[in-house]
Structures are given as structure tokens and as C-alpha cells.
Amino acid sequence: MTAMTVNDRPVNFDLDPATPLLWALREAANLTGTKYGCGEGDCGACMVLVDGEALRSCLITLAEVEGRFITTIEGLVRDRSHPVQQAMVAEQAIQCGFCTPGIVMAAAALIRRNADPSEDEIRQAIPNLCRCGVYPRLVAAVQRAGRVARRAERISAAPAPGIDPADAARAVPALDMDEEGPTE
Structure with a gap:
């Protein structure tokens, strides 16, 4: 088992220590915000923070991050306020x-x-x-x-998630409605 802290929670992965962190996060921890792009470290879609440093999770193994602190996009902040x-x-x-x-x-x-x-x-x-x-x-x-x-x-x-940004940005005054439409 490989132990680490992911998004401020202790995690033990019962996977081959040579498994790329990307796949442990996506497949075993269901943290799918970390994307698979190229698998070669070229695109950066799989970037996570390891002890505060931005690293490509497709290039680092579970063995390399044992005991370290991992932050994914899901753990950066819960309310999109970063x-x-x-x-x-x-x-x-x-x-x-x-x-x-x-x-x-x-x-x-x-x-x-x-x-x-x-x-x-x-x-x-x-x-x-x-x-x-x-x-x-x-x-x-x-x-x-x-x-x-x-x-x-x-x-x-x-x-917040689930609210259409256009709806959140709209300031619509309350109108009284009757059968023929809005009234003043």
C-alpha cells in the first residue's frame, strides 16, 4: 500500500507502486478533474500540486509521492473562490x-x-x-x-456549481404576473 495525503485526507492506494499518480487519482480515487491528455508530460492537463509544487501526474509514480501532500483541482478550494x-x-x-x-x-x-x-x-x-x-x-x-x-x-x-453563470449575473426585477403577462 502506498500512503499519502490527497486533498487534506489520508489515502492508501492498494496499487502497484509504479502506477502513475494520474491513474490512481482518476480511477481509484474518482478525482476526475485531473485530466489525461498526452501521457507524455507535454500537455499539462494532468497537473496537480505535490507538496505545493505543480507536477504532471502522468510522469510521477505512486512510489515517488508516498508520504507527500497531493492537491487536485477538487481540493484547491470547494467554492471556486481561489x-x-x-x-x-x-x-x-x-x-x-x-x-x-x-x-x-x-x-x-x-x-x-x-x-x-x-x-x-x-x-x-x-x-x-x-x-x-x-x-x-x-x-x-x-x-x-x-x-x-x-x-x-x-x-x-x-x-456555485449547478447555477448557470448567465442566471447568476442577471438582475431581474420581480414582476407581478397575470394571464396577459407582467403588470406594474
Whole structure:
């Protein structure tokens, strides 16, 4: 058995120690926010935090993470209030969403180390591939997340899971209704 802490909970995996962490998280722990992209470490879709450092979970084995602290996208924050998550939504830096969890994890590790990163530092710290091409907005989002982390800016929380963002953003006045429609 391989023991570690995943999202602040002790976990023992009864799997071959040579199993990539990615598959233990997805298949044994049902933490499917960590995505399988390439299996070669090139795309970054499987990025998780290991002791606070962004690492590609397809390239590290259970044996290599024994006794360590793992954070997946599910464990970053429960309510989507992390500055990176907030800034990604605010800057519209999400398209299809497949690569987003890995990008968020890499950006969260960067912001923890350096809350005022330059564009070059962002590009070096976030090597993730995005087929949708959100890179210009991604840089803006990470810089904005840094401002939020430094308390130089505030972003309202994203809507809770299951609420359509368009509905959450709409301010619709209450109207009295009769058979013919709204009345004043």
C-alpha cells in the first residue's frame, strides 16, 4: 500500500507502486478533474500540486509521492473562490475547459510563490497546452489573480456549481404576473 495525503485526507492506494499518480487519482480515487491528455508530460492537463509544487501526474509514480501532500483541482478550494479560478472566469480565459484544471493548478503554484509574476514568468511557469488558444487571456488572468492574491483587487465569487453563470449575473426585477403577462 502506498500512503499519502490527497486533498487534506489520508489515502492508501492498494496499487502497484509504479502506477502513475494520474491513474490512481482518476480511477481509484474518482478525482476526475485531473485530466489525461498526452501521457507524455507535454500537455499539462494532468497537473496537480505535490507538496505545493505543480507536477504532471502522468510522469510521477505512486512510489515517488508516498508520504507527500497531493492537491487536485477538487481540493484547491470547494467554492471556486481561489484567485486563479476567479480571474480565469473574469478574464474569459476558459474555452472548452479540458485543459483548465491543469492550468489552474500550475497558476496556483505560481501565485503562491510569486503574487506579482511577469509575463515571461507566467509563460515559463504554465507550460500547459491549450488547443483553444486562450494564452493572451491566460496571461491577463494570472496577472489579475496575482493582484487579487496581493489584495490589490477584488473579484466577486463565481456562482456555485449547478447555477448557470448567465442566471447568476442577471438582475431581474420581480414582476407581478397575470394571464396577459407582467403588470406594474
